[in-house]
Structure formats: structure tokens, C-alpha cells
Amino acid sequence: MLSIENLRVVYHDVISVLNGISLNVQDGEILVIIGANGAGKTTLLRSVAGMIDFYDGDIIEGDIKMNGDSIKGLDATDIMKRYGVTYVMEDRPIFWYLTVEENLGAAAFSRWDSRVKPDMEKVYGYFPVLQKLKGRKAGYASGGEQQMLAIGMALMTNPKTLMLDEPSLGLAPIITAELFEIIRQLNASGITVVLVEQNAHAALDIGNRGYVVETGRIVLDGTAQELLANEDVREFYLGSGKKERKSYKDAKRYKRRKRWL
Amino acid sequence: MLDLLQTLGSGVLVGLVYALLGLCVVIIFKASEAFNFAIGEFLVIGSFLFYVLFFDLHIPFILALPLGLLLAAAVGALVERVTIKPLLGRAPISMTIVTLGLGFFLRACVQLIWGSHTYSFFLDLPDITVEVGDFLFLSDPIWAGILAILTFVLVIVFLFRTRWGLAIRATSEDQAKALAFGINARFILLIVWALSALCIAVAGIMISNFGALQVGMGFVGLRAIPVVLIGGMDSIGGALVGGIIVGMCEAVAGAYIEPLGLVGFKDVAPYILLLLVLFIRPYGLFGTVRIERV
Numbered sequence: 195m196l197s198i199e200n201l202r203v204v205y206h207d208v209i210s211v212l213n214g215i216s217l218n219v220q221d222g223e224i225l226v227i228i229g230a231n232g233a234g235k236t237t238l239l240r241s242v243a244g245m246i247d248f249y250d251g252d253i254i255e256g257d258i259k260m261n262g263d264s265i266k267g268l269d270a271t272d273i274m275k276r277y278g279v280t281y282v283m284e285d286r287p288i289f290w291y292l293t294v295e296e297n298l299g300a301a302a303f304s305r306w307d308s309r310v311k312p313d314m315e316k317v318y319g320y321f322p323v324l325q326k327l328k329g330r331k332a333g334y335a336s337g338g339e340q341q342m343l344a345i346g347m348a349l350m351t352n353p354k355t356l357m358l359d360e361p362s363l364g365l366a367p368i369i370t371a372e373l374f375e376i377i378r379q380l381n382a383s384g385i386t387v388v389l390v391e392q393n394a395h396a397a398l399d400i401g402n403r404g405y406v407v408e409t410g411r412i413v414l415d416g417t418a419q420e421l422l423a424n425e426d427v428r429e430f431y432l433g434s435g436k437k438e439r440k441s442y443k444d445a446k447r448y449k450r451r452k453r454w455l
Numbered sequence: 456m457l458d459l460l461q462t463l464g465s466g467v468l469v470g471l472v473y474a475l476l477g478l479c480v481v482i483i484f485k486a487s488e489a490f491n492f493a494i495g496e497f498l499v500i501g502s503f504l505f506y507v508l509f510f511d512l513h514i515p516f517i518l519a520l521p522l523g524l525l526l527a528a529a530v531g532a533l534v535e536r537v538t539i540k541p542l543l544g545r546a547p548i549s550m551t552i553v554t555l556g557l558g559f560f561l562r563a564c565v566q567l568i569w570g571s572h573t574y575s576f577f578l579d580l581p582d583i584t585v586e587v588g589d590f591l592f593l594s595d596p597i598w599a600g601i602l603a604i605l606t607f608v609l610v611i612v613f614l615f616r617t618r619w620g621l622a623i624r625a626t627s628e629d630q631a632k633a634l635a636f637g638i639n640a641r642f643i644l645l646i647v648w649a650l651s652a653l654c655i656a657v658a659g660i661m662i663s664n665f666g667a668l669q670v671g672m673g674f675v676g677l678r679a680i681p682v683v684l685i686g687g688m689d690s691i692g693g694a695l696v697g698g699i700i701v702g703m704c705e706a707v708a709g710a711y712i713e714p715l716g717l718v719g720f721k722d723v724a725p726y727i728l729l730l731l732v733l734f735i736r737p738y739g740l741f742g743t744v745r746i747e748r749v
Contacts, residue, residue: 243635245631245634245635247544248630248631248634249544249631250544269639270634270637270639271634271637271639275637280636281635282635283631283632283635287631287632287636288632289628289629289632289633290628291624291628291743292621292624292625292628296621296625297625299618299621300621300622300624300625300633301637303621303625303636303638304637304638305637306618347636348636350636
């Protein structure tokens with residue numbers, strides 16, 4: 195179980211992005227995190243993946259625990275190798291100038307062994323389109339293919355927990371549906387998924403539980419069904435809800451009800 | 456005509472060494488987008504390390520060469536650890552500026568340790584002078600060319616046929632992505648600097664063998680600038696072609712233009728050529744064609 199306790203992250207020593215965020219990820223579930231741009235979703239994933247210092251950010255308070263061990267401040271590669279947490283960055287984090295097959299090989303770098311080839315076949319099994327493209331430079335693949343490649347690369351690292359940052363970014367709805375179906379399959383095969391999304395509806399449809407993040411805090415949490423039914427979530431993230439137009443001035447800012455420590 | 460061919464041939468042999476220098480700059484540029492201005496100092500240090508092993512300690516050549524190169528790689532790694540690593544994730548320009556200062560610092564270190572007088576440097580490699588008809592190619596440049604091209608090929612095999620090379624190429628494209636997929640970008644950068652320092656040392660030893668070794672020889676390293684700018688900053692093949700072009704250009708300028716009274720034109724000619732190339736192709740002859748999706 196991954197648990198994040200009262201995490202505060204500051205960029206460049208002055209920009210406070212996460213203001214005491216706490217959440218936990220149960221093994222084997224799909225956890226959905228939704229929130230507007232700039233709410234701190236990406237920063238949260240970066241912190242867990244151990245990449246926050248690369249972006250000149252600091253964890254100034256709180257802790258990140260994996261099965262009780264603190265993974266705060268560990269190297270990104272250590273977190274991946276020892277705890278099986280793989281972070282798929284937003285906007286298709288593939289290597290454009292390497293071929294599709296080289297991309298998969300590069301992702302397997304941290305665990306090079308004889309099982310790389312069979313694993314590659316497994317990835318091709320999930321994404322048959324990649325097999326056809328394997329000799330091509332990844333930069334020439336379409337957006338959907340690139341996102342599939344990115345997830346395929348993540349699978350090459352043998353993840354136990356997969357953190358996906360907006361996999362549907364810039365993809366057609368039909369591709370998104372295909373992608374989310376594969377994410378569901380991956381989850382069914384035993385991989386815990388943390389799904390950060392703007393596309394709240396599609397994400398909550400496959401998710402078990404969800405959190406709503408606003409200005410670096412959790413403002414709402416519940417099962418996917420609860421969130422889908424929630425009046426405010428419907429209004430601000432699903433675009434439905436009451437018919438009459440509302441001003442953002444009236445938007446409800448949640449106060450954190452739970453207290454920590 | 457024969458004269459010209461002779462000149463060009465000699466130019467190519469020296470050009471191969473320049474190509475190796477260019478390669479060293481290119482791999483660092485690709486990995487961290489920083490230009491290594493301290494290349495000349497790495498060249499001198501590599502040569503001196505070999506000098507100590509071979510001429511002072513009388514270790515046989517076959518042992519002294521790999522040992523010297525490994526020491527040079529260790530120096531490269533050390534320098535990376537101390538000066539470049541803390542800058543990972545920052546703007547590449549800050550690394551470039553660090554290498555400028557590093558150049559001065561290393562030059563002072565060399566001067567402190569070995570002084571600034573000239574050391575005679577003669578490898579006494581087997582004589583393989585080629586004399587066919589009217590052509591004459593001296594043994595030393597041929598050895599230099601062979602060793603340079605051998606090193607070049609080994610580096611390319613390393614980069615394109617091993618998993619370490621794959622990791623280096625991935626990191627070269629994007630450090631953050633590499634980090635996210637479990638490639639330790641910090642360690643990869645260390646490897647790249649060590650590899651670069653090692654290749655520079657090969658070039659340095661070959662260049663020292665043409666004449667003598669002294670601290671001022673570092674300026675030869677700057678010959679890498681026209682090489683990589685002509686070939687393209689991020690192209691390995693470009694470094695090879697650029698190196699050969701610069702070598703030939705220098706040889707031709709030395710043989711045909713200098714006798715007209717323009718002493719020292721040999722050293723300027725590559726830069727004039729560079730200017731011409733940049734007018735026509737600002738990214739260099741083989742600079743990356745950016746992938747554009749439509």
C-alpha cells in the first residue's frame with residue numbers, strides 16, 4: 195500500500211504547490227485523481243516517483259510510504275527497482291529518435307535479464323500495433339501509438355504500481371476508450387494503477403476510488419460512483435449538472451474536513 | 456595534381472584524429488546539451504598521463520596505452536562528478552560555462568604539475584610508411600589515422616550495439632524521461648564524460664606523437680569547434696565528415712596558401728570554411744532533422 199502523509203512540496207524554494215496532501219493507494223485498485231490544471235497532480239506523482247529534485251522541487255514536510263517504508267528522498271531508479279513504482283509522465287514520454295523496439299529496450303535497462311525478450315512479446319500482445327511499428331522511429335508514430343508505447347515501456351520495467359499522468363491527453367475519444375480498456379486489463383492482471391486525469395468521466399468509469407485535488411489539497415474523496423454522482427464534481431469536472439450557468443466566483447472551495455496528526 | 460592528392464591524403468589522416476575530437480564533443484553535447492570547452496585541457500591531461508606511464512615509468516606500450524586511457528577516463532569521471540553532476544536538470548548553458556572555467560583550472564593544474572616546458576614525445580611505433588609511386592605517407596600520421604578510426608568505430612559499436620549505449624542514447628534525448636523509466640541519468644552522464652575523456656586522450660597521444668608535448672598544446676583541442684559546427688553539433692557521422700573536411704582544408708591551406716606569404720593561414724582556414732558552411736546550413740552539414748509530425 196502506498197500512502198502519502200501530509201505532503202508539502204515547494205518548487206524553487208518559493209512556489210508552494212502541494213499544501214499538505216494525504217492519500218493512500220490500496221494494492222490492486224485503480225485510483226483516480228482528478229483536478230484542474232495547476233492543482234498539483236503532476237507534482238504529486240513526481241514526488242512519489244522520486245523525481246521532484248530533478249525539477250528543483252523540495253519535499254519540505256510529510257512522508258511517502260510504501261508498505262510502511264519511507265521512500266521519500268530515494269533515487270528514482272531505487273524507487274522503481276525496489277518498490278516497483280513506475281511513473282509514466284504526461285505527454286507521451288517516449289524517446290522520439292529511437293525506434294519502437296529500442297524504446298522498449300531502453301525502458302528495460304534497470305532490470306536487464308533474459309526475460310526482456312518474452313516481456314517485449316507480452317507488450318506486443320497488449321498492443322499489437324507496436325509490433326508492426328517496431329523498426330520505426332517512435333517520433334513518427336501517431337499520438338495513440340505513442341501513448342501505447344509509453345505504457346508498453348512502463349510495463350517493461352515490471353511495475354507493481356503504475357502511475358499514469360493524463361494518458362488521454364490529446365487523444366481521440368475512441369483511442370482513449372481503447373487505452374482505458376487496456377489499463378483496466380492491466381489492473382486485472384494485478385498491477386495497481388494511479389490514474390491522473392482531466393478526462394474525469396472516462397477515468398472514473400474504470401476507477402475504484404477517486405480523489406479530487408484543488409490547490410494542492412485533497413478536497414473530496416470517495417468511491418468512483420460517489421464522485422460520479424457528486425453534484426460539484428458533475429458540475430466542475432464532468433460538465434453536466436444544473437443547467438443554468440454559474441459564475442466561478444460562486445464555485446465552492448472545499449475546506450479540508452479531516453485533520454491530520 | 457599528384458601533389459594535391461598527396462596533400463589531401465595527409466589531410467585525411469590528420470582529419471581522422473580531428474573527427475575523434477569532434478566525436479568527444481558531440482557525445483557530451485548530445486547527452487547534456489553542453490559544449491565542452493575544456494576539451495583541450497582533457498587532451499593535454501590524457502597525453503601527460505600516458506607520458507608518465509610510458510616514458511617515466513617505462514611500462515610497455517601495450518600496457519601503458521590502456522592504463523593511460525583508463526586513467527584519463529577516471530579524470531573525466533571525477534571532473535563530471537565534481538562540476539557537472541550538481542547542475543543536472545539546470546539549463547545546459549550553465550554546464551557550458553562551467554567547462555569554460557574548468558578549462559582554465561585544468562590548464563593551471565597541468566602547469567603546476569608538469570610545468571610549461573616541452574616534453575619530447577616519441578612512441579617508436581613500427582614503421583608503416585607507405586610509399587607508392589610518387590606518394591609518400593609517413594608512418595606517424597598513418598598510425599594516428601588507424602588508431603583514431605579504430606576508436607571511433609569502437610565508440611559507435613558501444614553506442615549502437617550495447618544496452619549501455621542504448622541507455623546513453625535515450626538519456627541524450629531526454630534526461631527526465633530516462634529517469635522516469637529507470638535509467639539513472641546521473642550515472643549515464645558520468646559514463647559519457649569518462650568515455651569522452653578517454654577518446655580525447657587517444658587523440659591527444661596521437662597528436663603529441665606528431666611533435667612534442669607541452670601544456671600549450673591544448674589549443675589543438677579547439678580544432679573540435681569547426682569540426683562539430685561543420686558536421687552538425689549532434690551528429691556522430693557529421694563529426695567524422697567534419698573532421699576529414701577540416702583536416703583536408705588545413706592541409707591544402709598549409710601547402711598552397713601559406714607559401715604565398717600568409718604564414719599561419721593553416722590555422723585560420725577551417726574557421727573560414729566554417730563560416731561558409733554556416734551561411735548555407737546553419738545546423739551544420741548533418742545537424743538533426745527534427746521530427747515533425749503532421
